[in-house]
Amino acid sequence: MFLLTTWKCINRTLGKGALLLTAILISACSDGSRDEKVTTDAVTVDNGAQVQLNGSGASFPFPIYAKWFRDFSRSETGVQVNYQPKGSSAGIQDFIAGVVDFAASDAAMTESEIAEVTQGVVLLPVTAGEVVLAYNLEGVDELKLPRDVYPEIFLGKIDHWQDPRIIAANPNVVLPDSAITVVTRADASGTSYVFSGHLSAINDNFQSAVGQSTTPNWPGGANFVSAPKNDGIAAEVRQTPGAIGYVTYGVAKLTDLPVARLENKVGNFVSPGPAAGGAALANAQFPAGTLPGNNAPNLIAWVPDPTGNNAYPIVSFTWLLVYVDQDNDKAAAMRRLVDYVLSDEAQAEANALGYIPLPQNVREKVREAAQFIK
Incomplete structure (x- = not known):
């Protein structure tokens, strides 16, 4: 009930303007009794x-x-977690430069990036999600x-909503006689890495022309526009009739954007959701x-084109990046944070916010890897 009320409050707050997917809105829609310092692009709890x-x-x-970092900071005596979703x-890059205590990435890290971290690194998948195609078609x-x-x-290559191939897949739908506006990420992004990796896996033309990257070289042209971050794409899609863009399922769910059913590897059209995402994982x-x-164990795994009748086709883990060697107090606090986000309570919240709860066997692997944080 709390999360449903939160989403309704967020939608009322957003109206038709910019989308602010932030802790300040979640806090404003809950009890409002804590003294919080938050901005529109970070979560910070002053305790x-x-x-x-x-x-x-x-x-x-x-x-x-x-939600996790706010709740942990409120409940854990003497520890405060701040996070900036940049x-x-x-x-x-912040992690390699040593200007943060931890980082998060949907693209994991390459071997060359890992080699640059002199303190050593542990990569911990703590949640998973789906990349969806949100659209604006009245x-x-x-x-x-x-x-x-x-x-x-x-x-x-397909730039009009009445393309015969789209019409054939949607015989009972009245599609607009209009051009398709394609919305892509303006910043380097793990979401782009996951999405372009899937497209490369299923389409040879995409693989050769664009390929997998955190900064794909999209074709461009008059029908391509870009926006920063997931919430930027969501805002652009919402305000642009005829637009389509890729965002995480959690963002689409929180902002009430419709998303397409995608054909998976076995030929079934599947909507995103916890069951379909779990089938893919x-x-x-x-x-x-x-x-x-x-x-530290290698917990980097990809599923670029999952099999399974009910598997949603675009799914990925997302990782916390944590130093192996660090301040003792911070290392102990980080281990407690990992324990918290892997708890049954925290993982159950992932479902409600549009993410995929991790299976118990994966959580055990992550707990074992977290012991390397010293």
């Missing part, structure tokens, strides 16, 4: 803590991180997009061995 954990990075998991690539409550169509939209296989430079 007079002796230990502060400052992080930055992915906007993909920000709605759930905002994008996965920016978070990785009167269209359900839209199906085949797997040979939506990559072509993001290649600029069932395909994940963690590699054997350890991360380069230390003995």
Whole structure:
């Protein structure tokens, strides 16, 4: 009930203007009894803590991180967690530079990036989510997009809503006689990395022309526009009739944007959601061995094109990046934070906010890896 009320309050607060997916709105819609310092792009809770954990990075998991970090800071005596959702690539660079205590990334880290972290790094998948295609088509409550169509939209090859292939997949839908406006990320992004990786896996033309990247070289043209962060894309889609853009399911859910049903590998059109995302994650296989430079287990796994009748096709873990060697007090606080976000209570909240609760076996792997934080 609290989360439903929160979403309604957020939607009332947003109206038709900019989308502020932030802790300030969640706090404003709850009890309002705490003394909080928050901005529109960060979560900060002032509890007079002796230990502060400052992080930055992915906007993909920000709605759930905002709640987790706020609640942990309120309940944990002497520890305060601050987080700025500036994008996965920016978070990785902050982490390498040592200007944060932890970071978050949907793109994990490359071996070369890991090698730059002299203190050593542990990568911990603490939640997972789906990348969805949100759209703005008046009167269209359900839209199906085949797997040979939506990559072509993001290649600029299909640029009109009455393209015969879209009409064929939606015979009972009145599609507008208008151009498609494609909204992409303006900043380096783990969401872009996951989305472009999926498109590359299912479409050879996309692989050769664009490929997988945190900063894909989109075709451009008059029908392509860009916006920063997930909430920026959501705002652009909402205010642009005929637009389509990629955001996380959690952001689409919180902002009440319709999303397309996508054709998966076995030919079924699937809507995103916890069950469909969980079916996709069932395909994940963690590699054997350890991360380069230390003995922490390698928990980097990708599912670019999941199998399964009910699997949603675009799904990914998202990772916390934590130093192996650090201040003892901060290391202990970080281990407690990891325990908290892996708890049954915290993982149950992921479902309500549009994320995928981690299976118990994955949580155990993460708990074991967190012991390398010293």
